[in-house]
Amino acid sequence: MTWLAEQFGILSKIFYYLIQVVHWTVLISVLAYLLALICGLVFGIARISRNRFIRSIAGAYINVLRGVPLLVLIFFFYFGLGKFVNLDRFVAGVLAVGVCYGAYMAEIFRSGIEAIDYGQHEAAMSLGMTRWQTLRHIILPQSFRIVVAPGANEFIACLKDSSLVSIIGLRELTRAGREYANQYFLDFHTWLMVGIIYLIMTLTLTRLVKRLEKRFAIHGYGVTRHDN
Amino acid sequence: MIIDIKNIVCRFGEIVALDDISLSVDHGEVVVILGPSGSGKSTLLRCLNALEEIQSGEINVDGFLIDRNHRQIHQIRLEVGMVFQQFNLFPHLTVIENVNLAQRVVRKRSRTEAARVSTELLNKVELADKTEAFPGQLSGGQKQRVAIARALAMNPKIMLFDEVTSALDPEMIGEVLEVMKQLAAEGMTMLIVTHEIGFAREVADRVIFIDEGKIVEQAAPRQFFTNPTNQRTKDFLAHVL
Ligand SMILES: Nc1ncnc2c1ncn2[C@@H]1O[C@H](COP(=O)(O)OP(=O)(O)OP(=O)(O)O)[C@@H](O)[C@H]1O
Numbered sequence: 398m399t400w401l402a403e404q405f406g407i408l409s410k411i412f413y414y415l416i417q418v419v420h421w422t423v424l425i426s427v428l429a430y431l432l433a434l435i436c437g438l439v440f441g442i443a444r445i446s447r448n449r450f451i452r453s454i455a456g457a458y459i460n461v462l463r464g465v466p467l468l469v470l471i472f473f474f475y476f477g478l479g480k481f482v483n484l485d486r487f488v489a490g491v492l493a494v495g496v497c498y499g500a501y502m503a504e505i506f507r508s509g510i511e512a513i514d515y516g517q518h519e520a521a522m523s524l525g526m527t528r529w530q531t532l533r534h535i536i537l538p539q540s541f542r543i544v545v546a547p548g549a550n551e552f553i554a555c556l557k558d559s560s561l562v563s564i565i566g567l568r569e570l571t572r573a574g575r576e577y578a579n580q581y582f583l584d585f586h587t588w589l590m591v592g593i594i595y596l597i598m599t600l601t602l603t604r605l606v607k608r609l610e611k612r613f614a615i616h617g618y619g620v621t622r623h624d625n
Numbered sequence: 626m627i628i629d630i631k632n633i634v635c636r637f638g639e640i641v642a643l644d645d646i647s648l649s650v651d652h653g654e655v656v657v658i659l660g661p662s663g664s665g666k667s668t669l670l671r672c673l674n675a676l677e678e679i680q681s682g683e684i685n686v687d688g689f690l691i692d693r694n695h696r697q698i699h700q701i702r703l704e705v706g707m708v709f710q711q712f713n714l715f716p717h718l719t720v721i722e723n724v725n726l727a728q729r730v731v732r733k734r735s736r737t738e739a740a741r742v743s744t745e746l747l748n749k750v751e752l753a754d755k756t757e758a759f760p761g762q763l764s765g766g767q768k769q770r771v772a773i774a775r776a777l778a779m780n781p782k783i784m785l786f787d788e789v790t791s792a793l794d795p796e797m798i799g800e801v802l803e804v805m806k807q808l809a810a811e812g813m814t815m816l817i818v819t820h821e822i823g824f825a826r827e828v829a830d831r832v833i834f835i836d837e838g839k840i841v842e843q844a845a846p847r848q849f850f851t852n853p854t855n856q857r858t859k860d861f862l863a864h865v866l
Pocket residue numbers: 637640641642660661662663664665666667668669
């Protein structure tokens with residue numbers, strides 16, 4: 398009994414220690430994800446531009462960033478670019494994760510746009526709408542329903558991958574865990590707790606995504622089962 | 626003369642969908658286009674709405690021009706409304722929003738002005754009670770009437786109809802044809818691709834028969850249906866009548 402109480406005491410101590418830095422993990426993930434959304438939208442649309450040059454730039458962005466390990470990107474932004482511009486660890490970390498996830502988001506947005514029936518484009522064009530007006534008023538609102546679940550899942554992945562920025566000394570959840578483990582030689586307890594905290598966040602988010610998915614799949618835009 | 630098509634050619638790779646077609650249409654004229662599957666009927670309508678590119682020739686719609694040097698696509702699309710076989714309503718918008726949208730963003734009408742026009746047109750196609758419904762909640766016939774109202778809301782001078790009743794259950798065909806007859810009676814210039822021969826006889830001022838991308842025969846409906854001159858027209862009519 399006392400053993401169990403002792404274990405519990407250790408774990409809760411670690412928990413309170415870690416919980417004080419968890420906002421950094423959240424902040425990094427949220428900012429990186431916002432950047433990813435912007436990059437994703439811009440490059441996802443650029444990927445299907447009528448202009449070949451724009452198309453190939455977007456293609457290059459997507460393929461390069463998806464083809465390089467995130468860890469290497471983080472090193473590149475912090476140490477590599479750090480040779481020329483003074484990038485704060487936080488900024489470098491967020492940029493690296495953001496542009497990397499931007500590439501994944503771009504593919505999600507692209508497929509969301511391409512999933513919309515071509516007849517929708519034609520109907521809009523025949524009404525005299527420009528490509529931009531069509532995208533903004535017709536295509537993107539419909540794509541939204543398709544991309545919302547995969548897009549939100551990328552946030553969960555982004556949250557987990559934010560642990561990689563610990564390597565450049567950004568004191569978020571994983572980094573703090575490492576410090577604690579090294580200081581008190583409590584590797585098992587510490588890493589167990591770090592894992593549990595990530596798990597609490599990801600499981601909560603997964604449930605949220607499920608709800609989003611349901612909401613937009615069934616009630617979305619009044620498209621009912623009578624649809625034909 | 627509101628439409629003047631001169632020697633247009635439209636190719637898709639090796640396929641010649643329109644092979645040197647010339648056609649003029651007068652103000653208020655109703656032209657029905659017949660022809661076997663793959664003969665180029667849809668392509669002809671789509672060229673008139675600049676949805677397909679032409680490789681040579683020119684299209685003049687009420688003074689606006691599409692040819693190799695002129696691509697007044699936007700102006701032409703404003704003149705020409707199109708209704709599709711597959712409705713292509715915007716599923717995320719209500720019926721009235723479907724009709725409002727292009728008026729707002731293309732014609733730059735105010736919210737109230739757009740709503741006034743939409744309500745009037747939805748009354749006209751007898752859908753006043755469906756304004757707040759989503760397309761997914763409508764029958765095929767209702768959807769197609771919304772699509773017609775949506776096109777009319779832009780005040781086009783010409784309306785194109787591409788097999789607009791082909792995807793409908795038989796009992797709904799009549800309600801859509803009724804709306805089209807009314808439009809014809811009001812003097813709208815119309816180009817109609819259809820398989821409804823009875824309807825063609827009744828409303829057409831002229832019937833055109835297309836085969837393999839060429840206009841094979843054209844005549845007033847009485848002449849066309851009772852006394853066709855071309856052998857291919859005869860074969861086709863024997864098939865459909
Ligand atoms: N986007 C396209 N790409 C390639 N070929 C096309 C395309 N659109 C049409 N075609 C071809 O052009 C020819 C004419 O097609 P079109 O759709 O105009 O025929 P249609 O008379 O409307 O036939 P249907 O009665 O079946 O609708 C056909 O051979 C068709 O396969």
